Amino acid sequence: MKQLLNKLIRIKDIIGLMFILFYFLYIGFSMSINKGNNTLNLILLGLTIIYLIIYVLSVFTFENKKVKKVSGKTFKRLKKFIGFVNTVMILVSVISNPFKSFFTIIFSIISIMTYIIHTIIDIAISILIHKVKGFVKGRNENRD
Numbered sequence: 001m002k003q004l005l006n007k008l009i010r011i012k013d014i015i016g017l018m019f020i021l022f023y024f025l026y027i028g029f030s031m032s033i034n035k036g037n038n039t040l041n042l043i044l045l046g047l048t049i050i051y052l053i054i055y056v057l058s059v060f061t062f063e064n065k066k067v068k069k070v071s072g073k074t075f076k077r078l079k080k081f082i083g084f085v086n087t088v089m090i091l092v093s094v095i096s097n098p099f100k101s102f103f104t105i106i107f108s109i110i111s112i113m114t115y116i117i118h119t120i121i122d123i124a125i126s127i128l129i130h131k132v133k134g135f136v137k138g139r140n141e142n143r144d
């Protein structure tokens with residue numbers, strides 16, 4: 001059973017790496033055909049390279065728990081930052097484009113609301129985890 005679980009985790013990691021590489025190729029292709037804002041594309045390309053390095057180091061290279069913990073935190077924070085940048089870019093593109101179709105507006109609103117809801121849930125989960133850890137720590141101190 002453990003072997004099957006390890007294989008499934010490895011498959012998930014490889015699929016994650018493929019998505020990052022495809023995103024990297026997409027940004028490179030967008031820059032080559034002058035699609036979008038080149039300054040933003042360069043920023044996203046740099047972030048994607050950092051994201052790719054951290055992903056490879058945390059998933060495929062190191063077995064050290066401390067390195068995995070630090071790279072995992074950096075990976076999560078960078079992922080949140082990239083989500084924020086993408087949300088802002090969607091908002092700017094919708095506001096700046098006078099010729100908006102109905103579907104563009106709907107999908108943009110859905111994307112922005114999804115990001116906001118995801119962020120609120122993430123903050124709520126972090127607060128709950130912090131409260132539970134404090135409660136458990138307080139209980140353990142009272143037992144001693």
